[in-house]
Amino acid sequence: MKKFRVAVAALLVTALALTGCSSKKKETEAPKETQAPAVEAASEAVSEAAAVAETQAAAVVETEAPAVETEAPVVETEAAAVETEAPVVETEAPVVETEAPVVETEAPVVETEAPVVETEAPVVETEAPVVETEAPVVETEAPVVETEAPVEETEVVVEETEVVVVETEAVENIEELLTEAEEVIGEAMTEAEEALTEAEAEEKLEELLTEAEEAIGEAMTEAEEALAEALTEADEAAAAVETEVEEAIETLLTEAEEAVETMMTEAEAASDVMNYGDYAVAEVDDPVVIETYVQAKQALWEGNTNLGCDTATLYTQDEDGGYFLYDIPVSPEVYERLEEGTKIRVSGYKSEWAGEVEVVADDDLTEVEIIEGEKYVAEPVDITDILDAEEEVKIFMNQKVAFTGMTVEAVAAGEGSDETEAEAEAAFMYGWDGSGSEGDDLYFSASKDGKVYTFVVESYLCGPDSDVYKAVKELKAGDTIDMEGFLYWYEGMQPHITSVTVK
């Protein structure tokens, strides 16, 4: 733009300079007044010559070059206003309806409206300078030559000799005067002829006109060049603006697309979330995404050497079933926020270890995500009456369950055991066979209708300081107890007990 302005200024200066040169008036000086001696003949001749000269020089030549007004066309360039409106994407995940249980999952409707981009390119108004060229007015006035022969009065002497002498001197004087007059007249005539020649005037006029035309042509050329330059610059400016606008639009579109994609992904993720029915029928090693509610947690394993990240094992459940999350990536910060009832989203693989169906970390080690809002704390389901039906019990795997009216059994002595009296009376063992020590898992047995079942106080869930750990250590064979816990599985039912009440 600056360049354009400089060019226009230069053009103006040039045009003005050119105009100044060609409009300067050319004035022809009138010849000097010449007064010849007064003799009749000469006077007549002079009068005659003067008359001719007067007649010829009468014409005043006034040549005025036509005013050339060049006005460059006003260039108004207005870039098209670009209005881009990204398509409104409305994504609505299909409603998943599963017969038993009926879970309706409606992914959030994602409405993404990309911002309307209104870009108006600047209006470029380029006005070429008005070039006014006025050709010079040439006024040429031929000099008025007035020649008056001198009137001399000579007294005639009677004497003949004197007369002769006087006559001779007079003749000589007259001749001299005539000669001088002739010379003056000749010069004047020459000058008049030169000055007053019409052809010359015309020639001058043409010359001036030519100069004026050239000046005009030059001015026009420069004006055109300036105009062209201005137009080019205007085009370039418009193109630059257009490019910028396009880039801005492209960026916005990309961002909008990414935002839409993210929302789509989230929407898809939301729609990928399995209900318990889907999860239950998924194959082992299939990827799974679930939303569930924390019921209890084992200790955080910072820097799990098997995965290279912090992990935790969680007991979780929704209204339809239980999910055991084994070594799931979770940061210490999130772990601290995992309270009973907290809703979480988990991405992982379905797995099975020794009969226990669980969710393990996915390939990306996706962390547990807390979903703010609703909470759910499961009520324990009493499964005492179905304990002898393994397949029925299996349905409650990983859920919060209760056992009522169970009878504590004495622990079985290990092979070749020479257990002490205290050991023989104890109704629990450190470790499955008593090979552990304080702080290890506690194993104990309780029976119902003559069948004995094994129960565990998992030390990572309920450590030595917990009420249940202490309570189990106080159990005596024959005690009648109620229990609550989570239905863990290891080659069969092996509940992780969280509370024991002796009746």
Added chain:
Amino acid sequence: MRKHWKILILAAAAAACAMLLGGCHGGVSTTSFAVPDTFDEDAPHEITFWAKNDTNKTQVKIYNEAVAGFEKLYPKIKVNLRLYTNYGDIYNDVITNISTGTTPNVCITYPDHIATYKTGQNVVVPLDDLVGDDKYGLGGSQLKFDGPKQDEVIPQFFEEGRIDGYLYAMPFMRSTEACYINKTYVEKLGYEVPDVLTWDYIWEVSEAAMEKDKDGTFKVNGQNVMIPFLYKSTDNMMIQMLQQYGAGYSTPEGEVLLFNDTTKELLQEISAHARSRAFSTFKISSYPANFLNAGQCIFAIDSTAGATWMGSDAPLVDISPDKLVRFETVVRPVPQADPDHLQMISQGPSVCIFNKPDPQEVLASWLFTQYLLTNDVQIAYSGTEGYLPVTSKAQQSEEYQEYLAAAGTDTKDHYQVKIDASRLIMDHTEDTFVTPVFNGSASLRDAAGYLIEDVCKGARRKKEIDDSYLKELFNNTKKLYHLDQIEVSGADENSRDLGPLPVTAITLLALLAGAWVLIGLYMITDRIRTRRK
């Protein structure tokens, strides 16, 4: 307060300098242990013994008996037993307690772990002087029990405790891995069980066992579940395969050779069988013994120390009786690359002693350690599983020979599979090998197993296990186990471990370092003051 900070900083700097200087010289101690001339039996000592058992109450009982027997001989020494059921927990606890100066006195461990322990200053006691001591060493004159002489400890096992030229561990029990085979199913599939299995053989039979009936059950067992080949310790699997195929694993100096082309080929092969579900691992599925005993596995590879869990008549069972299936169990060495040149890993617990300020306490610890090598303890403990006593004195004893001869006479103390497993390592002691021990060798071992676990999971999850996958896996594994941080010790003479520096030298060096630090601090302080002015 500021003064205190200065003192602390100076002390820390001096300590750091001393550690650095000491570190240059290998295992360094300001209180290195020297064997006392005599042991003061009248002075009371209380020592702690961290023991590992195989979740086996009988082993616990034997430990307790060993403690009681020792305390009877040395009534002023009180031994506190703390029980663990896996090496990992002991390792982690020791590491934690090194920093607080509360290590146990005696500890069951692996040489790989000792290599890490001894990076601390004089944490672990070198045993060379104790072993050779006339009065209290192996077969020493002042011992109150009939312990083995040095030449009665199986030399191969004895040398396994040597790290950087020094003896840091005594062997306690030895085992290897064995393949427990459901011979009944192998023959049902139309194969014979050879004396030595090859990898080709085991893959072929395993794939054959995957054939199903029209009803979707497996032909060989009629069940819905069949994992023909299950491996308990995949780190051992990789290590033994590399050894058998002559591929690199590591150098004694700590150079990691694991990530090589042979490893890639092995992983491709293994993953192919994991994809078909003919092969799985403990970490993915569960204990091989449980599947074997339920008739859902044909080849179960586990330690000989897990023999009591294997087979229809196994004394220890983790599945309900109604799930047990009857079949004939045979024990073979792990599959081999070259059946004429067997190679199998040597493993099993060793014992190390942690240093304490009181040399008498350390000597008491050593006496107890030796007591664990007596025939009574060795024979009793080896009988709990498919272990092998580490002394020829025990192996050749009449008692132990009778024990072996009674194999199969019952399904408890003389359970056939268990004694077969013990015989396996006894017969192939010369075929056993151990991997180099260095600071980081425990991580390398974990990494070896991780490679197999990862490709198996990947294959099961329908991933393509190709070159790019393996390349990424190698990189991730190196990072995960910090293998790029292992310092390779120089193999040349100049960098050879010269053993502990004398205390006076350490003190002098520390003083020199401290002086330099003080000079430096003075100069810095002076410059700062000058600038402020």
